[in-house]
Amino acid sequence: MIRLLFIIIASISFISNVNAQRQVADNPQTFSIWLEEFKLEALQEGISQKILDVTFDGLLPNPRVVDLDRRQPEFTQSSSEYIKIRVSETRIKNGKKRMAELQSVLDPSAKTIGVQKRFIAAIWGMETNYGSYTGNFNVVRSLMTLAYDMRRSSFFRRELHKALVILEEGHIAPDAMIGSWAGAMGQGQFMPTSFFAYAYDMDGDNKKDIWTNEADVFGSIGNYLKQHTWHENQTWGREIKLPDDLMERKAIVDLTHEPNPPRSCKSALSLHSKKYSLTDWKEMGVVNLDGSDIPEAIGAGIEATLLMPGGINGPAYLTYQNFRTILTYNCSNHYALGVSLLSDELK
Numbered sequence: 231m232i233r234l235l236f237i238i239i240a241s242i243s244f245i246s247n248v249n250a251q252r253q254v255a256d257n258p259q260t261f262s263i264w265l266e267e268f269k270l271e272a273l274q275e276g277i278s279q280k281i282l283d284v285t286f287d288g289l290l291p292n293p294r295v296v297d298l299d300r301r302q303p304e305f306t307q308s309s310s311e312y313i314k315i316r317v318s319e320t321r322i323k324n325g326k327k328r329m330a331e332l333q334s335v336l337d338p339s340a341k342t343i344g345v346q347k348r349f350i351a352a353i354w355g356m357e358t359n360y361g362s363y364t365g366n367f368n369v370v371r372s373l374m375t376l377a378y379d380m381r382r383s384s385f386f387r388r389e390l391h392k393a394l395v396i397l398e399e400g401h402i403a404p405d406a407m408i409g410s411w412a413g414a415m416g417q418g419q420f421m422p423t424s425f426f427a428y429a430y431d432m433d434g435d436n437k438k439d440i441w442t443n444e445a446d447v448f449g450s451i452g453n454y455l456k457q458h459t460w461h462e463n464q465t466w467g468r469e470i471k472l473p474d475d476l477m478e479r480k481a482i483v484d485l486t487h488e489p490n491p492p493r494s495c496k497s498a499l500s501l502h503s504k505k506y507s508l509t510d511w512k513e514m515g516v517v518n519l520d521g522s523d524i525p526e527a528i529g530a531g532i533e534a535t536l537l538m539p540g541g542i543n544g545p546a547y548l549t550y551q552n553f554r555t556i557l558t559y560n561c562s563n564h565y566a567l568g569v570s571l572l573s574d575e576l577k
């Protein structure tokens with residue numbers, strides 16, 4: 231009888247355990263079995279038993295991460311609302327202050343990489359408020375949760391493996407590897423695969439510490455931009471003025487409409503016009519905000535797209551290659567415009 235009772239209790243406990251895991255993430259496979267298989271694979275791919283023991287000891291999927299991954303997109307913010315919040319007076323003031331404080335690190339890092347420091351600082355400011363908020367999720371736990379969950383499991387399984395390689399190489403201690411809920415890490419919010427492609431050991435200590443070492447942070451953000459076709463001698467673009475006459479304005483927009491935006495970052499680039507030289511834009515009647523001519527001296531080789539995030543009556547921008555590079559960091563016109571306008575304020 232006691233034995234039977236034990237079996238019944240054990241079965242109930244087993245079933246409720248399985249159900250708890252099913253609630254956490256969408257996967258018919260029991261979490262513990264999934265994890266054992268993952269660890270075996272990691273071991274075969276060169277991750278040490280020691281790192282696996284330290285990182286996965288008692289680690290369970292994080293239901294909060296699944297909730298965040300499932301949530302509906304928030305209400306769409308207009309470009310001007312977004313800019314007002316993200317490029318606030320406080321953020322501009324803090325940016326200038328932080329750039330001055332860290333001048334002896336920022337200036338040589340930016341020079342070595344070949345990216346203007348105001349753009350590195352602007353991305354740093356937009357991503358983590360100049361390193362003051364880098365997220366407080368255990369990166370391995372987040373990635374493990376999203377890899378176990380089946381929605382985007384192959385992507386996150388790859389990221390989880392790379393996160394373990396980062397720990398294996400000793401860039402950061404396991405308990406210090408924190409980040410945002412989806413695994414973006416450190417002051418520049420790099421995913422583990424981006425870490426291996428773009429993180430940069432600026433101070434030469436053989437560690438790429440994108441969490442606490444500002445030289446490495448600046449080097450890494452700069453290197454990401456540099457590796458995505460950054461032009462050091464150019465800016466991001468400029469706010470411009472189209473003809474006042476609505477019909478003329480509409481004619482330019484219709485004429486320059488891009489029917490086949492690039493597949494990479496299509497959602498943002500589908501709102502950009504075709505590329506034209508600054509000389510062409512000038513001939514179409516585009517002028518600076520104050521009515522003066524747009525520069526042609528730097529314009530000979532620059533191809534710019536027209537972006538009007540607020541529609542035909544909203545602000546208009548000509549954006550250069552560097553704007554498209556910022557879009558590779560985060561495929562959102564709001565974001566890239568936020569970085570661009572913040573960089574202008576930090577100039």
Ligand SMILES: [Ca+2]
Pocket residue numbers: 430431432433434435436437438439443446
């Ligand atoms: Ca370093």
